[in-house]
Amino acid sequence: DQQVKQNSPSLSVQEGRISILNCDYTNSMFDYFLWYKKYPAEGPTFLISISSIKDKNEDGRFTVFLNKSAKHLSLHIVPSQPGDSAVYFCAGLDGNMLTFGGGTRLMVKP
Amino acid sequence: EAGVAQSPRYKIIEKRQSVAFWCNPISGHATLYWYQQILGQGPKLLIQFQNNGVVDDSQLPKDRFSAERLKGVDSTLKIQPAKLEDSAVYLCASSSPGTEPYEQYFGPGTRLTVT
Numbered sequence: 001d002q003q004v005k006q007n008s009p010s011l012s013v014q015e016g017r018i019s020i021l022n023c024d025y026t027n028s029m030f031d032y033f034l035w036y037k038k039y040p041a042e043g044p045t046f047l048i049s050i051s052s053i054k055d056k057n058e059d060g061r062f063t064v065f066l067n068k069s070a071k072h073l074s075l076h077i078v079p080s081q082p083g084d085s086a087v088y089f090c091a092g093l094d095g096n097m098l099t100f101g102g103g104t105r106l107m108v109k110p
Numbered sequence: 111e112a113g114v115a116q117s118p119r120y121k122i123i124e125k126r127q128s129v130a131f132w133c134n135p136i137s138g139h140a141t142l143y144w145y146q147q148i149l150g151q152g153p154k155l156l157i158q159f160q161n162n163g164v165v166d167d168s169q170l171p172k173d174r175f176s177a178e179r180l181k182g183v184d185s186t187l188k189i190q191p192a193k194l195e196d197s198a199v200y201l202c203a204s205s206s207p208g209t210e211p212y213e214q215y216f217g218p219g220t221r222l223t224v225t
Binding site: 004006009029041042043045046089091096097098099100101102103 | 132153166214
C-alpha cells in the first residue's frame with residue numbers, strides 16, 4: 001500500500017519557466033508534508049515543508065501547496081534554474097516516521 | 111559542521127554472503143535512521159535509534175537484517191545472508207533533539223549490489 005505517490009516519474013521544463021511537481025497521499029494522519037531534493041551520488045536534502053493545518057508555504061523560489069480534501073500537494077519552483085535539475089521526493093510525517101513517494105526527476109533545460 | 115559519513119560507498123557481494131555498513135552521524139545528533147532505497151523508489155525507513163535505543167524497527171526484516179548503535183554515536187547495519195532483492199542504496203540520516211523530526215540530514219549512502 002503506497003501511502004505517498006508521485007505519479008510523474010519525470011518532468012522537463014525550460015529555464016525560467018515554472019516547474020510543478022505533484023504528490024498524492026492516502027494517510028490522513030500525516031502531520032507534515034515535506035519535499036526533499038536529491039542529486040546523483042548524494043543523500044536527499046530537505047527543501048521545504050508544510051504543516052497539515054496550512055494550505056501554502058513559501059520559501060524563495062519554492063512554494064508548496066496542500067489540498068487536504070483532495071489529499072494532494074504540489075511543489076512550485078519559479079523561476080526554474082538548471083541547478084534545480086534533480087530528483088524530488090515528497091514525504092509525509094506521521095509521528096516520527098517519514099514515508100516517501102517514489103520521486104520525480106526534474107530536468108531544467110537552459 | 112561535518113555531515114553524515116557512510117562507508118563503504120559501494121559494495122558488490124554474492125547472494126548468501128554477509129555485508130555491513132557503517133554510519134557516523136552529525137556530532138550531537140541523538141536520533142539516527144537507516145533507510146533502504148530501491149532503484150526507482152523513495153527511501154523506506156528500516157530502523158530508528160534514539161541515542162542507543164531502538165525507537166522503531168517495524169520495517170526491518172529481522173530474519174536477515176540487524177543494526178546496532180552501541181555507544182549512541184556510530185551505527186552499523188548488517189545483512190546476513192544477502193538476497194538479490196537487497197540490492198539498493200542504504201541511507202543513514204540523523205537529526206538533533208529539539209528540532210523537527212523531519213529535519214533529517216542524510217549521508218551519501220552505500221550502494222549495494224547483490225549478484
